[in-house]
Amino acid sequence: MSRLLDIQDLCIGFSAYGQHRRVLHHVNMHVEEGERVSLIGQSGSGKTVTMRTIIGTLPMPPGKVEQGSIHYAGQSLLDLARAERNALKGTGISIVLQDPMLSFNPVLTIGRQMDDIIRYADIRSGRRRPKAERRAQMVETLRKVQLKDSGRVLDSYPVMLSGGMRQRVLIGMALLNKPRLLIADEPGTALDVTTQAEILALLNTLVAKEGLSLLLITHNLGVVREMADRVYVMERGHIVESGPRDDIFDAPDHPYTRRLMAAVPPLYGHKVKTVTHTGPGDMVAVEGVSKDFLTRGGWLNRVTGQFRAVRDVTLNVARGDVFGVAGESGSGKTTLAKMILGLTSPSAGEIRLDGRPVSDFAGTRDFRKLIQIVYQNPGSSLNRRRTVADQLAVPLKFTGQDRAAITRRIGELLTLVDLPQAYASMYPHELSGGQKQRVAIARALSVNPRILVLDEPTSALDVLVQSTVIDLLNRLRDEFDLTYIFISHDLSLMRNFCNRVAVMLRGEVVETGPVADIFDAPRHPYTRALLSAIPVISPEEDARKPPVTEAERAKVLATSTELED
């Protein structure tokens, strides 16, 4: 086999603000004809820089290729003239970007955007084709990515498609001009796990059928195991390990690879930690709770309908529980959390915290001392214009403490979450993602609450950082006898962190119980579909996934191949 893409000794540096820094160090990697290769790395490891250098979209300056070469099918990409290099776009190398929403222009139809791609490729290669012929090619491509009703899809605007359909269209666009190398940057990571599984399967089928080569860039080891023949592991701009997939997964050699593997929470098998602790008495009682949202429109903003986000949910969370609420986007898990936090009131039913109805005391000082929240994205939940100390002081100030007590408490809180005291005067952008989340946890703990709502607290973090944050949360729970409500779509993490879980689908709790029961013997088809869709890192885990039939899957999952009416 010949090398389709060959990167030799690539070094890239950045000069910005009078400073110089090298971000890629002597990178050697290649993709053979028909091969599926994965580049794994955490955020900031240099994998995106590598990808952008290959496709020629790295801004230069500030970026600079200091050494090395990139060859595509024998041509040296870095030496090609601009026009020759552009001619390869789409026809030689094509790319599928991560975010299926941001990659579209929202005001143009899908058809128009696909047509542009064909037309410009035609112009570059000096061809001219009638519109109907181009349209036929688009329909053909959409069929390849298994989208039904291609005519309607082509006439739709991006917002009219679901996330999964947009990702399919995006893949179709990359295939329009029959490339030989497909680069996929975190495909499907922005989607729900069941949709992601469909997208990965589609990519695998396409690579096999069309004879493509695939370069997959991702941080998700589970995805890599399903999608790669050969793997490169990148850490801080260095390729630290490479080899056939099974070698890397069975016997990782480099300490960094081993740390990465160890940090991935196992779904099944002997490495799973089952959490069982629980205390006496109900801390949170949710009884028959529903929430309706009114949709408005038409003349004078009249109510035109209602949408039931949460439907007749009943849950009990015991003192000391780590209670997981699992569900995909739109399942109503965040709305449920907001009702528990008293930020919005239920349309029906009642929620009691420690025996008291939420509606009686939401917003009071007592309420805030009972329950607090940690948000998903610390970049958004921390105010970037205020120092760490300022932000930690807010809850303290509004429970009426004086300045000396506040200062003392801020010191204690930083120690509690393992941050140096000096961080008190820093602004959020000076901290890393994991450190920011620690500050957010410290803020939630500042008034000694007894319940914490954790709204996907680690989903914005890399897997290594995630494991340290989870360790911290476990330690704090033991130390302060906290009760957690953990909202997440990451079932592997839940398996190891929670003692009880509830699975939500379209506003309803479809299954609830102790974590081992739910994972080992899931009864509801949706739970089984969810579990079986999770990309895992060992064959042992794959083997123990629950079976789910096609009919069951079709019943509980929304399709990403068809437009809804």
Added chain:
Amino acid sequence: MSALLNDPDAPNRGLTSGQMAFYRFRRNPLAIIGAIIVISVILAAIFAPWLAPSPESAGSFVDFRNRHAPPSWDHPMGTDNVGRDVLSRVIYGYRVSLGLVLGVLGFAVPFGVVLGLAAGYFGGWTETLIMRFTDIMLALPPLAMALAITAVLSPNLINAMIAITLLWWTWHTRLIYRIVKAQMNEDYVEAARVAGASDVHILFRELLPNCVSAVAVKISLDAGFVILFGAALSFLGLGVQPPTPDLGTMVATGSEYMPEMWWQAVMPGLAILYAILGFNLLGDGLRDMLDVEL
């Protein structure tokens, strides 16, 4: 860009955002020129009595022997129709202009910002009331409004200031409203509410700091336009009254002697241009440095 430079989970040990902003500013020659011009105008206004070659020209001084003298070493910008030194009057004129800027923006900015914060934060009827009123004010032609106001009251500096202020706050309301609306989607607002923070705290301690850089840029761009607007009013005889030296009035009076005795109108005109150019270059530089969209 900085995301590419960062280590996975190490804190950002490089430059602080202040240093980066200053670096961007330093690399922008036009912004530096703008800053120098603005500083020179401010210094000229403050030290006018010491800088002006003939401070008495700022008043109702008359020297008929020297009237209509062209630019020379004694009078670098020439003299006007009663023999006063134009350069001295320009320097004193900056005092009036900057006073106008301070007066107008000193009232219009806080007023506009508070209304914008309230409209964006509270939403609902508050928002409708404030923003629709703002729209109505914006729909009125500014010069006609200012003319009407100063004509009803008597034409002088204070009334010109009131007229411009009444028109100016609207832009700040709109700017802040839009920023706050975007910020309301950020979790920190809800986080503050869960922490028990009061509305006043959220408005002024959480949201306002996120508006500061945009307001700073807007103010520096505004300053030039306020000077221009004030000069336009004076030109029409509705602003500062003689003998107080005002750049707009000087252009108006000087224009009667155009084109033969051009310096009487052109020199104060250039002085207006100089100040506005300075404020606008500075504003653009600040915008790049603080990375805000207006």
